[in-house]
Amino acid sequence: MEIESIKSEDRCIGKKLAPYNPVSPQSYEIIFNLFAFNKNEIFYDLGCGNGELLIKSLLEYDNLLDACIGVEYDKVYYDRAIENVTKTFGTSNNHKIKIIHDNVLNIDISNATGIYF
Numbered sequence: 280m281e282i283e284s285i286k287s288e289d290r291c292i293g294k295k296l297a298p299y300n301p302v303s304p305q306s307y308e309i310i311f312n313l314f315a316f317n318k319n320e321i322f323y324d325l326g327c328g329n330g331e332l333l334i335k336s337l338l339e340y341d342n343l344l345d346a347c348i349g350v351e352y353d354k355v356y357y358d359r360a361i362e363n364v365t366k367t368f369g370t371s372n373n374h375k376i377k378i379i380h381d382n383v384l385n386i387d388i389s390n391a392t393g394i395y396f
């Protein structure tokens with residue numbers, strides 16, 4: 280059974296705050312210019328979809344980022360994010376990137392220095 284065939288309300292934790300509509304690769308540079316990362320950043324993507332923005336951030340700014348944390352409430356996109364992170368950084372994974380399967384409203388983001396929402 281295709282996982283998408285599971286009803287959205289049965290695979291999601293909490294209320295939908297935005298539909299899945301990923302950032303286009305052409306917009307990454309604009310986003311990174313706006314964030315202008317400094318050292319020791321803790322970057323959150325709230326509603327991280329398939330994790331591509333976090334992965335791109337870490338590939339480009341590994342020296343500045345202490346942590347890249349994605350929160351995704353939909354199990355389908357959460358699983359894709361985990362798969363993409365593993366594909367990119369290997370099975371040992373990059374200890375700086377973390378994907379959380381939860382509702383963004385449940386997450387303590389008090390340590391964030393940058394938030395994409």
Ligand SMILES: C[S@@+](CC[C@H](N)C(=O)[O-])C[C@H]1O[C@@H](n2cnc3c(N)ncnc32)[C@H](O)[C@@H]1O
Pocket residue numbers: 292293294295296297298299300301302324325326327328329330331332350351352353356381382383384
């Ligand atoms: C506009 S997409 C952004 C995807 C990703 N940030 C990117 O840039 O490619 C919004 C995402 O938020 C997720 N989302 C919606 N409501 C949420 C909630 N309450 N908690 C966590 N994630 C949520 C959706 O499943 C979707 O993947």
